Amino acid sequence: MFWLVKTDPETYSWDSLVRDGKTVWDGVRNFQARNFIKAMKQNDILLVYHSQNDKAIVGIAKIVSEPFPDPAANEPYWLAVEIIPVKKFLKPVTLSQLKKSGEFADFPLVRQSRLSVMPVEPEYFKKICIMGNIQPEEFL
DNA sequence: GCCAACGTTGGC
DNA sequence: GCCAACGTTGGC
Numbered sequence: 701m702f703w704l705v706k707t708d709p710e711t712y713s714w715d716s717l718v719r720d721g722k723t724v725w726d727g728v729r730n731f732q733a734r735n736f737i738k739a740m741k742q743n744d745i746l747l748v749y750h751s752q753n754d755k756a757i758v759g760i761a762k763i764v765s766e767p768f769p770d771p772a773a774n775e776p777y778w779l780a781v782e783i784i785p786v787k788k789f790l791k792p793v794t795l796s797q798l799k800k801s802g803e804f805a806d807f808p809l810v811r812q813s814r815l816s817v818m819p820v821e822p823e824y825f826k827k828i829c830i831m832g833n834i835q836p837e838e839f840l
Numbered sequence: 841g842c843c844a845a846c847g848t849t850g851g852c
Numbered sequence: 853g854c855c856a857a858c859g860t861t862g863g864c
Contacts, residue, residue: 708862730847751862795863814846814861 702820702839703740704747704757704809714748714758717785726770726780733817737767737779745839746783747820747828749809756792757828760839761785789832797831 705725707713717723728734746761765782772780798804804827805811808818820828822840829836 706862755863812845813863814844816861 701741701744702822702825703736703744704749704818704820706749706751706816708752709750709754710752713750714788717761722764722782722784724780725783726772728817729778730816733815734779736817736819737781740767740781742766754792756794757789757832758792759785759788787834789834791833793828793831803827
């Protein structure tokens, strides 16, 4: 499956992920987003989106663990996964590009701007890769 | 900096 | 259980 996760690059960016090599994607405190994490599986593919100043999809990452209780949470029901960087978009795919193309009208990133974890339809994943000059085949 | 969209909290 | 008040996120 394909997913998209958001991060404010001022807090934790794609470059931070590359520097760390691997990270625990934690801190999600929204039930809808939590439920998506719950459905994640090892080896699922992630698009990493920079909110705020960038507003662009900047890279592809991979989930390397099953979901587990978020170690940073006070409550037991919040979940996290471990992820590793896979490929950087040489040309980030911006939110405005997605909106302008008109083909992403029901993509949660466009429709529900505050959701921080969301599933990505394979067709959308392909289109986004192509817009970012990346061959999608190796991830399908 | 503003505001829309949500989520949460607390009074009733 | 409803809703007003408030806080947060994120796009513009």
